Amino acid sequence: MHIIRVALDIPIDTLFDYLLPGASTQIIGTRVQVPFGKKLVVGVVIEIAANSSVPLSKLKAATHVFSDIPPLSIASLDLLRFCSNYYHRPLGEVVMSIFPSRLRNVKPFIQKPNTISWFRLTNAGRIANTSPAAIRGIIRCRLLTLLNKSDVIKDSEVKKLGLNAFKILEEFITLGWVEKIPNILISPVTISLEPTLTLEQELVFNTVSAEINRFNTWLLHGITGSGKTEIYLRLISLQLLQGKQTLVLIPEISLTPQLEGIFRKRFPTSILINLHSRLNASERTNGWLQAQEGKAEIILGTRLAVFTPLPKLGLIIVDEEQDSSFKQQDGLCYSARDMAIFRAKYTNVPIILGSATPSLESYYNAINGRYRMLRLSSRAVTNAALPTVRCIDIRTIKVKEGLSETLITSLEKCLSLKQQSLVFINRRGYAPVLMCKSCAWMATCQRCTSRLVVHLREKKLRCHYCGHEELIGHACPKCGDQDIAPFGYGTQRVETALTEFFPNARILRIDHDSTRKKNIWGGMLKDIQEQRVDILVGTQILAKGHDFPNLALVGILNSDASLYSTSFRAAEHLFAQLIQVAGRAGRSDIAGEVLIQTRFPDHPLYCALHQNNYDSLTKILLSEREMACFPPFTYQALLRAEATQISTALDFLKNAAATAIPFKYVEIFDPVPAQMTRFKGMERAHLLTQSTSRKKLQEFLALWYKKIQMLPARNVRWLIDVDPLEF
Ligand code: ADP
Ligand code: ZN
Ligand code: ZN
Numbered sequence: 001m002h003i004i005r006v007a008l009d010i011p012i013d014t015l016f017d018y019l020l021p022g023a024s025t026q027i028i029g030t031r032v033q034v035p036f037g038k039k040l041v042v043g044v045v046i047e048i049a050a051n052s053s054v055p056l057s058k059l060k061a062a063t064h065v066f067s068d069i070p071p072l073s074i075a076s077l078d079l080l081r082f083c084s085n086y087y088h089r090p091l092g093e094v095v096m097s098i099f100p101s102r103l104r105n106v107k108p109f110i111q112k113p114n115t116i117s118w119f120r121l122t123n124a125g126r127i128a129n130t131s132p133a134a135i136r137g138i139i140r141c142r143l144l145t146l147l148n149k150s151d152v153i154k155d156s157e158v159k160k161l162g163l164n165a166f167k168i169l170e171e172f173i174t175l176g177w178v179e180k181i182p183n184i185l186i187s188p189v190t191i192s193l194e195p196t197l198t199l200e201q202e203l204v205f206n207t208v209s210a211e212i213n214r215f216n217t218w219l220l221h222g223i224t225g226s227g228k229t230e231i232y233l234r235l236i237s238l239q240l241l242q243g244k245q246t247l248v249l250i251p252e253i254s255l256t257p258q259l260e261g262i263f264r265k266r267f268p269t270s271i272l273i274n275l276h277s278r279l280n281a282s283e284r285t286n287g288w289l290q291a292q293e294g295k296a297e298i299i300l301g302t303r304l305a306v307f308t309p310l311p312k313l314g315l316i317i318v319d320e321e322q323d324s325s326f327k328q329q330d331g332l333c334y335s336a337r338d339m340a341i342f343r344a345k346y347t348n349v350p351i352i353l354g355s356a357t358p359s360l361e362s363y364y365n366a367i368n369g370r371y372r373m374l375r376l377s378s379r380a381v382t383n384a385a386l387p388t389v390r391c392i393d394i395r396t397i398k399v400k401e402g403l404s405e406t407l408i409t410s411l412e413k414c415l416s417l418k419q420q421s422l423v424f425i426n427r428r429g430y431a432p433v434l435m436c437k438s439c440a441w442m443a444t445c446q447r448c449t450s451r452l453v454v455h456l457r458e459k460k461l462r463c464h465y466c467g468h469e470e471l472i473g474h475a476c477p478k479c480g481d482q483d484i485a486p487f488g489y490g491t492q493r494v495e496t497a498l499t500e501f502f503p504n505a506r507i508l509r510i511d512h513d514s515t516r517k518k519n520i521w522g523g524m525l526k527d528i529q530e531q532r533v534d535i536l537v538g539t540q541i542l543a544k545g546h547d548f549p550n551l552a553l554v555g556i557l558n559s560d561a562s563l564y565s566t567s568f569r570a571a572e573h574l575f576a577q578l579i580q581v582a583g584r585a586g587r588s589d590i591a592g593e594v595l596i597q598t599r600f601p602d603h604p605l606y607c608a609l610h611q612n613n614y615d616s617l618t619k620i621l622l623s624e625r626e627m628a629c630f631p632p633f634t635y636q637a638l639l640r641a642e643a644t645q646i647s648t649a650l651d652f653l654k655n656a657a658a659t660a661i662p663f664k665y666v667e668i669f670d671p672v673p674a675q676m677t678r679f680k681g682m683e684r685a686h687l688l689t690q691s692t693s694r695k696k697l698q699e700f701l702a703l704w705y706k707k708i709q710m711l712p713a714r715n716v717r718w719l720i721d722v723d724p725l726e727f
Contacts, residue, residue: 003052004062006034009096009104013709016043017052018091018098019061029071033064033106040106044072044095066088068108070288076309079343083307086698087330088705088720091187096308097332102285110703118181119169121147123364125177139164147178150268174427175183190267192237195380201227204374205234208350212315213344217371219321219362220354223612224583225547227380228354229259230652232317233266235352240270240297244314248300251323251544258525258546259319260300267298273309275301277408296468303328303336306343316344320544321353322576324725333721338502356583356614357576363618363634379587387554387585387592389610391601399498399597402489407564407595408501414553415505415534422536423494424543424581428511429453430493431486433460436476438483447526447681454486455513456493466680489558495537502535536641543580549588555583563603566675567727568630575617576606580607607639629690633725635697636690638727639699639708641718646683653687654715659707663700666691675727682717686727 004027020027027045034043039062052059072080072095080098080281084091092127102109125147139162146153148159158165172178197205208218212235222228237244251257263272273287273296290296292309303326318326318337326336337353344351353362354369379385392406400408407423413423431454434443443452445463452461454472461470475482486493495509508524515521527533528548536542536551562574567657578596586592596606608617625631638657641649646714653671660668667690674684691697705720 003049004032004045005047006032006048006062007046008034008036008041008043009097010036010556011090011093013090013705014092015046017049017054017059019059020045021054021061025356026071027065029073029077030071031066031071031103033066033505036058036060040108042066042096042104043092046077046091046095048227061149063070064106067107068110070292072309073311074277077348078346079307079339082342082346083334085702086217087332087334088724089637092371093139094634095345098304100284100288101281102287118152118269119147119158119173120181122150122177125172125175128175128177138162138642140168143168143172145473151182152269155358159384164250170727172177182561184512192233195230197230197707198227198380200376200378201231201380204231204376207374208235209238210350212350213348214350215348216350216373217341217344217365218350219358219366219371220352220374220376221358221363221366221510221614222356222374223379223386224353224356224579225379225381225386226356227586228287228319228376229262230380231376232319232352232354233263235315235317235350236263236298237267240267242310242314242387245291245294245296245310245312246317247305247308247310247313247340248317248319248499249306249326249340250300250302251320251325252302261298263298266596270297271295272298272300275299275305281569290653302336306336306339313343313347314349316340316349316351318351319354321355322357322359323544324573327723327725329726331719333724335723338723344354344669357579359453360572360618360621361632364622378524380437381588383589384587385591386612387582387594389594389596389606389612390583391598391610393601393607394597395599401500403492403497403501403555404595404597407597410553410593410595411502411535412497412678413443415502417533417552418653419552420528420534420536420548420550421555422542422584423498423546423550423555423557423579424538425478425489425557426539426557426577427453427488427492428464428513428539429462429490429491430491431488431490431498432470433487434484435487436479436481436484438481439476439479441476441478441484447678449676449678455628456486459690465676469603491537491539496556498535498537501681506532506533507535507537508533510536510542512539512541515541520581521544533574540581542584543577545588548582548584550590551585551587552590553593554585554592556594559596560598560600563600563605568625568628569725571605572621575608575614578605578609579612589675592594623654629692632688634692635694636688636724637697637701638721638724639687639689639718640684640714640721641671641686642679642684643716644684646677648682649685650709652713652718653685654707655711656704656718657687659711660700660704661707663691665693665696665697665699686721689727 002020004018004020006018008016030045031042032045033040080094084094142161143165158169200268221229239246273290275287291299294311318340324647328334341351365371392404394404397404411421431453434454442460445452445468447468448463448465450463450465453464455462459472461472491509491511498507562570582594585594641652643649650671657668669688671685671687674686677683
């Protein structure tokens, strides 16, 4: 009999003691099934204990010890423990959150054998007239095309061709045209010498590869199109050669298809798995297990992937490290980038943070020598140059349906040259406001502090925060006037206007609404790349990472709105976003141009953009932050509370503040309502604490967290958000 301490997904910050009958080796990190209340739940054994604060006679026994997958390693548990301590969340919740749902189930997971079969054309197949032109049937043709163009193909590729593809493959094998080959004959990874690295790339690659087997945080600051991906690929191949795993973290799923395609093409025989939230349960579980067993060599995923067990981890890459989607905004408010850095340090492997616009935090760390800076300052493709950026002063130029004459003329020119253009407006829907012209009433959400967005095609008003929908009424509910109308612009309205201006152009709108359906995005990307689209209209989904070689013009609408936001990070984020969008233009030998419609053409942010000077603006922003004592010069944490009444949330925060022990170097501010006070029917408030010392802040939080847990918190939901991004 042992006493085991088990982490359960229960919102109480403690481990739970159980008895474990029988002897056991390697029990730590293993999933167990235990009774909890009237239910059976799954947990992970964290410790073996000599005794328990619960009398032995009252301890219950674990009902099952899972042996379906290997236990979590000590390294994994250390990472999770660090995460739980740093973000002040119960260890059980952190530990259980990393498992795919199938592994949180009380039933054991039955693994399907995950072997890959490889096939290739035989000499006979090559000699026989297997040119697709001579073959009937679409799947037959596709299969032969695939076989002809690749040295080897895998069964998963065959499967993608269609239902019948395997039958046809069998047929080819019977004919002696195709053979199945054992894994060992697959040619090992080699370092591709194509494309030849630019001098800058070579310098970066050599610098990192000289220290490829030890921890360093490298900040790869490379302008858009400078070939950061190529650096990633080369470094990954170094690790593949050593039999090590690479974890690649990327912002949102929108980027996955393109990056995945590039990786698969470069490493056709390596095992790459994808881990993001749009996968179904069994896809996720299988990928996760391949990673845990050390079989998956490249793990491409969004923030949650940072916790995937990787026994042979050799390298971590965080692409677009400044992206806010790396920070979870609810529950366990972790930053995947920061966890990745901890993990790299713990494992003693290098981590690359890549970006054209590093976050101020990372940039500051790099100029202080905590991170090591690597620069790529020109575009990789010969003759490709950064686009020219120009402001269109819309105070003096005529604007029709949100589009200035200058922009319309430029779009026309692109169309006649058969080049693509992109109109960027970071607001989906038809119009952001529905307004009454006689009394100035605006449609608002009942459940959030927000305006309802007009979706004209569906004749609906929608809240983009909680999803609430209602039909557009015919009259103003306040004064009865019928003169209510959409006000302002969104992607749909711009799309409509463009269709009117350019009836013959092929226009594609890309935003959250048009890409909602699974797998539709991949097809859209293909349409763009294969020149079936003339004008793209889209939100930030389009801003990141994509390579559209024929894109010559980018028009930016409505960016002024963020210039005077109350959030101290707004300027940083806007700048990053505009650099990203602008960076879509001029990526091949077509010169690119960016036109920004603005009322403030002399704003320092637009000037920096015009000069493509990240450093100049960053210096200004950093000195502003320093004067205001904001990050990266201080470290912050928020105590967030929500309740149905704002007073309940504020009272809770006041009580919490009263229990805090004053701490040298730690400031505590008064509780205030959150910027978006009402959200999904709850009223939200927070209390800010900050310090110039991360260590002091952590010590303070650890003590305070214990006190807050003991406060009565009836009807209040609260959490601590360390290094918050949103207020
Ligand atoms: P980034 O991620 O820095 O924005 P990418 O990695 O997307 O840039 O590279 C931009 C383009 O440059 C891609 O089309 C890529 O294939 C190409 N490229 C990268 N490195 C080289 C090179 N050394 N020679 C030629 N083309 C390159
Ligand atoms: Zn009215
Ligand atoms: Zn709402």
